[in-house]
Amino acid sequence: MNAFTQGDEGFGLYVHWPFCLSKCPYCDFNSHVAERIDQKVWRGALLRELEYYAARVPGRTLTSIFFGGGTPSLMDPATTGEIIDAARKHWRCVNDLEITLEANPGTVDADRFAAIRAAGVTRLSMGVQALNESDLKFFGRRHNVSEARKAWRAASKIFPRVSFDLIYARPQQTRTAWRAELDEALREVADHGITHLSLYQLTMEPGTAMYEAHRRGDFTLPDEDASAALFEMTQDACARAGYPAYEISNHAKDGDVCRHNLTYWRGGDYVGVGPGAHGRLTLDGAARATRQIKAPALWLKRVAAEGHGTQEEEALTAESRAEELVMVGLRLADGIDKARFVRRAGRPLSEVVDAAAVAHLRADGFLEETPGALIATAKGRLALNAVIRSILI
Numbered sequence: 001m002n003a004f005t006q007g008d009e010g011f012g013l014y015v016h017w018p019f020c021l022s023k024c025p026y027c028d029f030n031s032h033v034a035e036r037i038d039q040k041v042w043r044g045a046l047l048r049e050l051e052y053y054a055a056r057v058p059g060r061t062l063t064s065i066f067f068g069g070g071t072p073s074l075m076d077p078a079t080t081g082e083i084i085d086a087a088r089k090h091w092r093c094v095n096d097l098e099i100t101l102e103a104n105p106g107t108v109d110a111d112r113f114a115a116i117r118a119a120g121v122t123r124l125s126m127g128v129q130a131l132n133e134s135d136l137k138f139f140g141r142r143h144n145v146s147e148a149r150k151a152w153r154a155a156s157k158i159f160p161r162v163s164f165d166l167i168y169a170r171p172q173q174t175r176t177a178w179r180a181e182l183d184e185a186l187r188e189v190a191d192h193g194i195t196h197l198s199l200y201q202l203t204m205e206p207g208t209a210m211y212e213a214h215r216r217g218d219f220t221l222p223d224e225d226a227s228a229a230l231f232e233m234t235q236d237a238c239a240r241a242g243y244p245a246y247e248i249s250n251h252a253k254d255g256d257v258c259r260h261n262l263t264y265w266r267g268g269d270y271v272g273v274g275p276g277a278h279g280r281l282t283l284d285g286a287a288r289a290t291r292q293i294k295a296p297a298l299w300l301k302r303v304a305a306e307g308h309g310t311q312e313e314e315a316l317t318a319e320s321r322a323e324e325l326v327m328v329g330l331r332l333a334d335g336i337d338k339a340r341f342v343r344r345a346g347r348p349l350s351e352v353v354d355a356a357a358v359a360h361l362r363a364d365g366f367l368e369e370t371p372g373a374l375i376a377t378a379k380g381r382l383a384l385n386a387v388i389r390s391i392l393i
Contacts (some may be wrong), residue, residue: 007343009268010063012260013087015046016274017072018296021106032070034294043079045303047086049273049292052308054090057271057281062091064098064260073103073116081119090211098161098259100125106143111269113158123258124155125198126164131181135170149188156192161256163196164189168234169227170192171219178230179237186241195256199234200249201227235378248331248381265332267325267344275299275309278301287316287344321345322352327388335368335375349374353391361387 019034033390034038067080084099100123101116108116113124126149130136138145143151148164155162166185168178182199189197202221204211213219222230235245243251247265250258263270272279272290277298279290291312293299299309316324322345329336358374361367366380366387380387 006061006269007340009266009340009344010259010263011060011091011268011298012263012270013050013062014260014270014272014274014279015050015065015067015072015083016198016272016277016278016292017067017069017075017274018352019074020069020071021074021104022184023029034296037074039076041300042391043076043082045300045309046079046083046273049303049308050083050086050090050271052282053271053273053279054087056283057269058091060091060269062087062093062097066260067099067121069102069310071104072101073108073112077112077115077119080116080121084120098123100258100260102127103151103155104141104143105148106141108151108155110154110158113155123161123163124159126152126162126256128152129167130170130210131166132284138170139167152188152194153192154376156194159218161196163194163198163258164194165198165200167200167202169222169230171221173222173230175229175233176233179211179233182234182237186217186237189243190241190292195253196258197238197243197251198249199238199251201231220358231382232378244333246333248384262332266337266340267328287321289314289316306354318346322347323392326352330374330376330380330384330388335373337373339372354393357391361390367391389391 005148019037021033046235064086067075067083067204071079080101087093088097099121101121102125103116104127116124126148129139129141131145131148133144152162152164164185166181168182185197188194201315204214204221214221221227238245238251243253245251246255246257247261250261252258254329260270262268267280269281270279271281272292275292275296276294277292280292281288288311289312293309293311302309325341326336328340336349345352353374358367358369362369363378365377366383368375368377376384376387
């Protein structure tokens with residue numbers, strides 16, 4: 001690829017707020033518990049790093065901003081607003097700029113929601129995770145079911161768009177129990193105009209407290225067949241309720257997808273600022289991966305000294321970039337758009353995947369192929385990692 005072309009994959013800004021009130025045992029994100037946070041210092045540092053990257057990728061059209069964490073709802077809404085204003089000054093923005101902020105039900109109330117909305121946030125993503133008290137305790141969540149229900153109902157009256165997350169395939173979770181919980185969630189989102197659900201299977205991430213507890217045998221998880229059955233039931237129930245999956249774990253009503261995450265899955269460019277944030281940028285015709293220093297104090301120190309806290313910037317090889325695009329693209333219900341793949345990888349998809357392997361998996365019902373796309377079927381998404389390993393040259 002000799003020049004940067006921004007297509008329908010968009011261009012995003014990710015802002016990482018690393019602080020939480022407590023560390024959830026399943027979480028492997030860059031999150032830290034701090035007794036005191038100097039909001040003014042953090043605001044200045046985030047704005048300075050944003051300015052550094054904006055100077056490196058001028059002339060783009062910003063399609064989304066995503067405040068992740070950590071718990072970004074703990075960020076001073078004034079900080080949120082200043083970052084949004086700065087992003088609008090640095091880049092051209094689409095008229096319907098999507099601005100998402102993650103929130104935990106136990107850290108916000110209606111007044112806080114109103115302040116976040118006034119700062120410019122258009123979409124709230126709530127980390128609910130479970131709709132029963134015992135599993136909320138297992139997940140180390142600070143809120144209860146009643147607080148979660150109150151929070152998303154309040155949010156739905158303030159924000160144009162609201163999403164919430166649930167985690168399933170929990171220890172001893174049965175199909176009947178999950179179906180009842182999922183049905184409750186689907187009733188709630190329908191009743192309150194919520195148009196997006198993120199539904200993730202519980203995974204054990206190395207380095208987390210839950211991973212160590214699982215290794216000790218403190219609990220067991222559903223086996224592969226049970227997890228597959230839960231996945232299939234989830235896909236079917238959501239589709240019947242009008243929330244079809246547009247990505248393996250994400251469901252939207254009336255096409256109300258998360259545009260920022262689509263930028264990731266479509267292989268678009270995005271700037272990442274804040275401790276531990278990742279980015280993907282096309283610079284001088286080549287794809288580069290950026291990663292910021294994870295430790296908040298060290299990141300602050302580096303930003304103060306150099307204007308940014310970048311720990312690593314790696315030029316991606318043509319092969320690694322193409323493989324990455326296959327891995328993220330097949331997660332989408334629409335699959336890999338072949339024209340977009342050429343634009344992002346600089347080569348046709350046919351040079352990256354094995355034609356014989358694709359033909360075999362098509363015959364077995366794992367893949368579909370059209371003149372414009374390569375798509376993992378529902379059966380293929382159940383075994384996606386194996387499918388990807390099979391087709392990559």
